[in-house]
Amino acid sequence: MRNIEREVQREVFALHVNGERIQVLVPVHKTLLEVLREDLGLTGTKHGCELGECGTCTVLIEGLPQLSCLVLPIQLENRRVTTVEGLTQGSHLHPLQQTFAELGAAQCGYCTPGMLLAAAALLESNRQPTRDQIREALAGNLCRCTGYSKIVEAVGAVHRAVT
Amino acid sequence: MTERGSGPLHVVGQPLQKVDAGPKVTGAAVYADDIALPRMLFCKILRSALPHARILSVDPTVARRMPGVHTVITGQDLPIRFGILPVSQDERALEYEKVRYVGDPIAAVAAVDEETAEAACQAIRVEYEELKSIMSIDEALREPVDEPIHERANTRQPVNIHRLVAYEFGDVDAGFEKADYVREDIFFFQGNTHLPMEQHSAVANYVDGKLTLWSSTQVVHYVHRALSKTLELPMNRIRVIGATHGGGFGGKTDPFAHEVVVSKLAMLTGRPVKCTLTREEVFYTHRGRHPVLMWVRTGATRDGRITAMHFKSALDGGAYGSYGAASVFYTGTLQTVTYDIPAYRFEGCRVFTNKAPCGPKRGHGTPQPRFAIELHLEKIARDLGLDPVEMKRRNFVKPFTRAVNWLRITSCGLEECTDKVVEASGYRTRRRRPGHGMGFAISSYMSGAGTAIYWNDMPHSEVQLKVDRTGVTVYCGAMDIGQGSDSVLAHIVAEELGLQPRDVRLVTADTDLTPIDLGSYSSRVTFMAGNAALEAARKMRLLLVQAVAEKMGVGDQFEPIPVGGGQIGDFDFEQACVLAETKYGTLTTGGSYTPPRIGGPYKGSGVGPSPAYSYSAAVVDIDADDRTGIVTVNKVWLAHDIGRAINPLLVIGQIEGSVYMALGEALMEEQEYRKGRHKGPSMLEYKSPTFQDTPEIESFLVETIDPEGPYGAKEAGQGPLLPVIPAVNAALFDALGVWVDEVPMTPDKVLRALDRKTKGESPRYGPQKFPAIPYPELIRVEPPDPHDMRVGAELANA
Numbered sequence: 033m034r035n036i037e038r039e040v041q042r043e044v045f046a047l048h049v050n051g052e053r054i055q056v057l058v059p060v061h062k063t064l065l066e067v068l069r070e071d072l073g074l075t076g077t078k079h080g081c082e083l084g085e086c087g088t089c090t091v092l093i094e095g096l097p098q099l100s101c102l103v104l105p106i107q108l109e110n111r112r113v114t115t116v117e118g119l120t121q122g123s124h125l126h127p128l129q130q131t132f133a134e135l136g137a138a139q140c141g142y143c144t145p146g147m148l149l150a151a152a153a154l155l156e157s158n159r160q161p162t163r164d165q166i167r168e169a170l171a172g173n174l175c176r177c178t179g180y181s182k183i184v185e186a187v188g189a190v191h192r193a194v195t
Numbered sequence: 196m197t198e199r200g201s202g203p204l205h206v207v208g209q210p211l212q213k214v215d216a217g218p219k220v221t222g223a224a225v226y227a228d229d230i231a232l233p234r235m236l237f238c239k240i241l242r243s244a245l246p247h248a249r250i251l252s253v254d255p256t257v258a259r260r261m262p263g264v265h266t267v268i269t270g271q272d273l274p275i276r277f278g279i280l281p282v283s284q285d286e287r288a289l290e291y292e293k294v295r296y297v298g299d300p301i302a303a304v305a306a307v308d309e310e311t312a313e314a315a316c317q318a319i320r321v322e323y324e325e326l327k328s329i330m331s332i333d334e335a336l337r338e339p340v341d342e343p344i345h346e347r348a349n350t351r352q353p354v355n356i357h358r359l360v361a362y363e364f365g366d367v368d369a370g371f372e373k374a375d376y377v378r379e380d381i382f383f384f385q386g387n388t389h390l391p392m393e394q395h396s397a398v399a400n401y402v403d404g405k406l407t408l409w410s411s412t413q414v415v416h417y418v419h420r421a422l423s424k425t426l427e428l429p430m431n432r433i434r435v436i437g438a439t440h441g442g443g444f445g446g447k448t449d450p451f452a453h454e455v456v457v458s459k460l461a462m463l464t465g466r467p468v469k470c471t472l473t474r475e476e477v478f479y480t481h482r483g484r485h486p487v488l489m490w491v492r493t494g495a496t497r498d499g500r501i502t503a504m505h506f507k508s509a510l511d512g513g514a515y516g517s518y519g520a521a522s523v524f525y526t527g528t529l530q531t532v533t534y535d536i537p538a539y540r541f542e543g544c545r546v547f548t549n550k551a552p553c554g555p556k557r558g559h560g561t562p563q564p565r566f567a568i569e570l571h572l573e574k575i576a577r578d579l580g581l582d583p584v585e586m587k588r589r590n591f592v593k594p595f596t597r598a599v600n601w602l603r604i605t606s607c608g609l610e611e612c613t614d615k616v617v618e619a620s621g622y623r624t625r626r627r628r629p630g631h632g633m634g635f636a637i638s639s640y641m642s643g644a645g646t647a648i649y650w651n652d653m654p655h656s657e658v659q660l661k662v663d664r665t666g667v668t669v670y671c672g673a674m675d676i677g678q679g680s681d682s683v684l685a686h687i688v689a690e691e692l693g694l695q696p697r698d699v700r701l702v703t704a705d706t707d708l709t710p711i712d713l714g715s716y717s718s719r720v721t722f723m724a725g726n727a728a729l730e731a732a733r734k735m736r737l738l739l740v741q742a743v744a745e746k747m748g749v750g751d752q753f754e755p756i757p758v759g760g761g762q763i764g765d766f767d768f769e770q771a772c773v774l775a776e777t778k779y780g781t782l783t784t785g786g787s788y789t790p791p792r793i794g795g796p797y798k799g800s801g802v803g804p805s806p807a808y809s810y811s812a813a814v815v816d817i818d819a820d821d822r823t824g825i826v827t828v829n830k831v832w833l834a835h836d837i838g839r840a841i842n843p844l845l846v847i848g849q850i851e852g853s854v855y856m857a858l859g860e861a862l863m864e865e866q867e868y869r870k871g872r873h874k875g876p877s878m879l880e881y882k883s884p885t886f887q888d889t890p891e892i893e894s895f896l897v898e899t900i901d902p903e904g905p906y907g908a909k910e911a912g913q914g915p916l917l918p919v920i921p922a923v924n925a926a927l928f929d930a931l932g933v934w935v936d937e938v939p940m941t942p943d944k945v946l947r948a949l950d951r952k953t954k955g956e957s958p959r960y961g962p963q964k965f966p967a968i969p970y971p972e973l974i975r976v977e978p979p980d981p982h983d984m985r986v987g988a989e990l991a992n993a
Contacts, residue, residue, distance in 0.1 A: 073231075075222070075225070075226075076221070076222020076223070079228075079394070080392045080394070080474065080878065081474040081877065081878045082473070083474065083878070085474075085878040116222035117221070117222050120221050125221070129221060132220045133216035135844075136844045136847075136848045138213070138216055138219040138220055139442075139678065139679070140219075140391075140392070140393070140440055140441050140442040140676060140677025141224055141441070141677065142442055142677075143392045144219055144220055171887045173886075174878065174885065175392065176390055176392055176442050176852075176856070176883070177442060177677050177848075178848060178851060179851035179852045179853075179856075179889055180851075181851045181889075181891075182848060182851065183886075184886070
């Protein structure tokens with residue numbers, strides 16, 4: 033047990049992550065980002081600021097992109113969370129993961145999980161987004177390596193790849 | 196010299212996916228902060244809240260007693276100074292005498308979790324005696340009110356000056372006399388930071404008297420050296436491993452306090468310790484772009500030929516040396532490898548201020564002078580009634596020549612790069628409309644520094660290859676920071692052994708396992724590690740071919756034996772390995788690369804020489820709103836002389852990333868201070884371009900096949916950033932007829948320049964004066980014969 037002498041209020045939360053139902057006992061103020069990375073070993077979700085400014089920690093909650101650094105587990109009862117690990121079906125890559133890899137949309141790769149999830153949410157609602165729609169949907173996710181071009185290309189290429 | 200590009204290529208030149216793309220798109224890649232070891236403790240660092248103060252006392256008593264706290268250390272636990280350059284060993288992992296900027300580390304806690312460690316840091320009592328802080332170049336040049344930032348032995352110069360340099364190549368006064376026209380300008384380039392998406396992180400473990408550190412560093416070797424020095428451990432008891440890297444851009448090239456601190460804490464506690472910086476701490480850790488004030492005077496003939504140039508720079512270095520002793524040289528040294536300047540005087544100065552220390556950011560010390568020089572020449576062209584592109588072109592350096600400051604130019608694709616962007620953009624044929632403008636600029640950058648950071652004659656890169664019937668493994672100390680250096684190594688080895696990059700296993704950036712490479716900075720990896728890999732692979736290929744030739748009964752006639760498509764002669768690769776292993780035993784080869792000695796016969800000639808220079812040209816198309824001052828970039832065309840693109844997909848990725856980063860610097864990114872504090876140490880306040888701010892970028896690759904690069908390759912990671920910034924400002928003049936001689940070119944500056952134009956004043960916003968700086972006496976250097984291409988001993992003995 034950690035911090036046994038400090039009074040930290042802990043609670044059990046029932047989470048639904050990547051199709052699995054999981055119970056965690058964590059301090060109530062711990063963010064979803066921290067729970068994913070530290071308690072569930074889902075380190076594919078990255079952090080760049082922990083203040084909701086960079087988009088790096090984006091996950092899907094009920095299919096919508098959310099910043100996991102601003103979400104508390106108490107908000108998640110009966111809500112499905114998807115992380116980058118949940119995009120892959122077994123060892124089969126999601127079409128976005130495929131086009132990101134092939135077209136060089138991941139350089140250092142650190143913003144990639146968040147980008148992939150924000151893009152996956154976009155494609156869910158709009159299978160054939162225009163370049164401008166992609167740029168708008170991903171505008172909350174920062175990337176310092178790519179200049180964004182290859183990311184736009186990779187998201188746009190999914191439709192062509194699957195049809 | 197080995198033959199570095201021959202025969203038809205099968206893998207080199209193919210736009211293949213990066214070898215590490217898989218783990219990066221699935222979340223499987225393990226970055227430093229993803230590492231969790233059993234019994235791991237968490238470290239937080241207490242940092243100075245004051246910009247300049249003496250430390251009277253540090254009292255960790257309360258913190259030590261807090262539940263969950265294992266150890267608290269202070270400066271006395273780590274008293275040995277370190278720094279990236281041998282001449283600037285001026286940092287302590289934890290300071291106990293004085294603090295020099297907001298963010299200077301003072302104490303560190305190892306605790307059961309980050310929250311406990313943070314609470315303990317807050318409980319450490321520090322008593323300060325506050326000193327008057329020094330926050331600008333002008334203030335640093337004056338006598339300090341209280342005391343200098345660093346104690347200086349040399350009292351003949353103002354005490355907050357860190358470095359002064361002064362050179363003259365050729366007869367500058369005579370050059371100005373020959374000029375028909377002379378112009379002076381002053382420019383200012385504000386500092387900015389790398390802002391990697393990944394915050395720095397390090398994990399240390401100390402087991403059985405041996406320390407292992409995983410870190411998000413660009414250079415495992417330099418961290419290795421710094422740990423050995425500060426911890427007083429021999430290097431053979433330290434292992435540094437580069438974790439998957441979340442972005443550097445120069446910002447993770449210094450050894451850092453947190454790396455030393457977690458190592459010490461692991462040694463004291465006997466448990467693994469991790470420290471991950473917060474985003475705010477990343478802003479303080481910095482080592483980013485120096486703010487630079489520049490003055491330049493150039494003489495030209497009526498037809499626009501440069502006759503002489505005098506360039507002065509003043510760098511605001513922040514609180515510590517870092518790479519600064521080199522940065523100051525870089526503000527002056529590469530002007531001559533883009534333009535043929537027959538006589539050149541350069542005076543540079545770096546001062547200390549109470550700001551986060553500056554260091555190398557993409558382009559290290561050269562984007563600032565590139566901005567100044569390109570705009571300055573643009574103004575001269577307009578004064579002389581010449582087309583700026585044409586005037587610049589008249590002064591382009593020629594391939595295979597030697598510049599006035601002895602830098603040796605090999606391949607040079609400036610002409611072709613210029614043609615590409617000017618034609619594709621329609622720069623000359625565009626239709627004019629209000630508020631619309633285009634700007635053009637060029638640049639050059641090094642393919643690795645020709646001189647090591649600490650003086651030695653050893654190779655700059657070493658590669659080992661192991662081949663057996665299970666496959667091929669490459670061992671190299673280079674760190675893939677996202678630019679794709681692992682992929683480049685795999686491409687080269689695959690090319691030589693007739694395989695595909697995915698067939699090649701890589702072990703990189705691990706000081707226990709890999710031979711030394713000086714790391715990922717200075718755009719050196721493709722060129723230097725690439726050449727080392729090529730040598731190792733060619734030796735291995737020979738072993739395999741010899742064994743196969745013997746089996747095929749063709750004796751010494753190796754030449755007809757084809758290597759490719761997974762085959763060596765009549766045998767597949769695995770069979771060939773069995774034959775060679777049987778014949779020779781263990782199959783290992785090594786390759787190394789030592790750059791030729793290029794620098795001229797003068798002290799200080801070590802900064803600037805590179806075995807080859809890349810070249811770029813850019814055209815930027817903007818719309819500028821004269822009511823709001825807002826500049827919208829519509830498109831950027833960038834042509835880059837890459838020598839040869841080993842993987843064009845990765846080269847274009849580097850170009851696009853460089854253009855994007857340049858636009859951020861040109862238009863919005865700035866590291867500003869108010870009352871001794873960083874104005875906005877967060878990603879919200881520090882503005883950087885989003886998807887919405889980044890325009891279409893059209894890239895052109897120009898291949899000049901450099902004689903010294905692997906297969907003719909040169910650098911791509913930094914050069915393409917350089918021309919974009921001045922091209923944006925040139926486009927503004929084209930659009931609105933005003934000059935903003937400052938970076939970033941924010942809307943308020945555009946409006947102020949427009950305001951002056953309306954009032955009939957000089958239509959310019961920018962610095963008004965350059966301070967008086969006590970530059971030393973000029974070191975006068977005779978220029979070389981421009982056709983003298985000799986290097987190394989031949990040059991030294993000449």
